[in-house]
Amino acid sequence: MSVEPLDAAAAQDHLEMVNRILAESQQRLCSGGEHFVVWGIGSAYITVLFQLVHEALLPSAAAWSVPVVIAACAAFSIVRGRQTRRVLQRSSLLQREFFNVLWLTLGLAFVVDVAVFNIFPGLAGAAIWSVAEAIVLLYIGMHGNRRAQIAGVLVIVSLVVANFASPGIAGYVLGAGMLVGYAGFGASELLARE
Amino acid sequence: MDELLLSKVRLGIVAELLNFDWIAFSELARSLDVSNGNLGAHLSKLVDAGYVEEEKSFANRRPLSRYRLTKRGREAFASHVAELQSLLTATS
Numbered sequence A: 001m002s003v004e005p006l007d008a009a010a011a012q013d014h015l016e017m018v019n020r021i022l023a024e025s026q027q028r029l030c031s032g033g034e035h036f037v038v039w040g041i042g043s044a045y046i047t048v049l050f051q052l053v054h055e056a057l058l059p060s061a062a063a064w065s066v067p068v069v070i071a072a073c074a075a076f077s078i079v080r081g082r083q084t085r086r087v088l089q090r091s092s093l094l095q096r097e098f099f100n101v102l103w104l105t106l107g108l109a110f111v112v113d114v115a116v117f118n119i120f121p122g123l124a125g126a127a128i129w130s131v132a133e134a135i136v137l138l139y140i141g142m143h144g145n146r147r148a149q150i151a152g153v154l155v156i157v158s159l160v161v162a163n164f165a166s167p168g169i170a171g172y173v174l175g176a177g178m179l180v181g182y183a184g185f186g187a188s189e190l191l192a193r194e
Numbered sequence B: 001m002d003e004l005l006l007s008k009v010r011l012g013i014v015a016e017l018l019n020f021d022w023i024a025f026s027e028l029a030r031s032l033d034v035s036n037g038n039l040g041a042h043l044s045k046l047v048d049a050g051y052v053e054e055e056k057s058f059a060n061r062r063p064l065s066r067y068r069l070t071k072r073g074r075e076a077f078a079s080h081v082a083e084l085q086s087l088l089t090a091t092s
Helices: A008-024 A033-054 A060-087 A093-115 A123-142 A146-164 A167-193 B008-018 B025-032 B036-048 B071-091
Strands: A090-092 B020-024 B052-059 B062-069
Touching (some): A008 B071, A033 A060, A060 A093, B008 B025, B008 B052, B008 B062, B020 B025, B025 B062, B062 B071
């Protein structure tokens, strides 16, 4: 291959182009807002449900809806993930890592709630979901997404407030954190994409 | 310097792919503002050199070509950019 060697001006021009392209390729999610909305609503539902059962406002049989909700959220993420991959025009490295972190943290939270519920009974199990969600949000925030940083902090604040709130409302506080922080972040991502 | 990356279009393609898992052909053409024919020719050279991986599929019954940077392409880009910077430092 015979190519003319570059002079300093051309090298400068090439480097400027590279810097511009790299600056424009923000480390952002190319899709995924809908996953946050679904998991945020699902986890808030589970947390509030346990609170209502604990307060005897709902029969304990209502807890059987929990595995159904988790399975529905997981099914949505799997189907939607495959669907978007088919039509998406680009996928950032952050997008790929985000899904890895999402599945790891939600999988661990699921194990905590299902397999080790004696160690994390009641609100502790619900709080694990908040911790998992805060990890996902702050991970995305670490890559420069300001909305994710704010949402992650909101989820953590809800954890702290729930810790000091009376046991009668702690579950609602955690649920509100999941709705505002996790589902809210998803909604803001969807709006920003449009 | 890497002769393959002395072309501004090919260097641009590799830079575009750097922060992405993959990018579709039409999106690359839009981002780099080059014609489909021109982009296709440059992409072929990068694919032949093992710098870029090509994946062909169908989306909504339309052909869809996706491209991702290989480890070899990533290393070639890093080394080429370092040499460009050295050239600038040497001449300044």
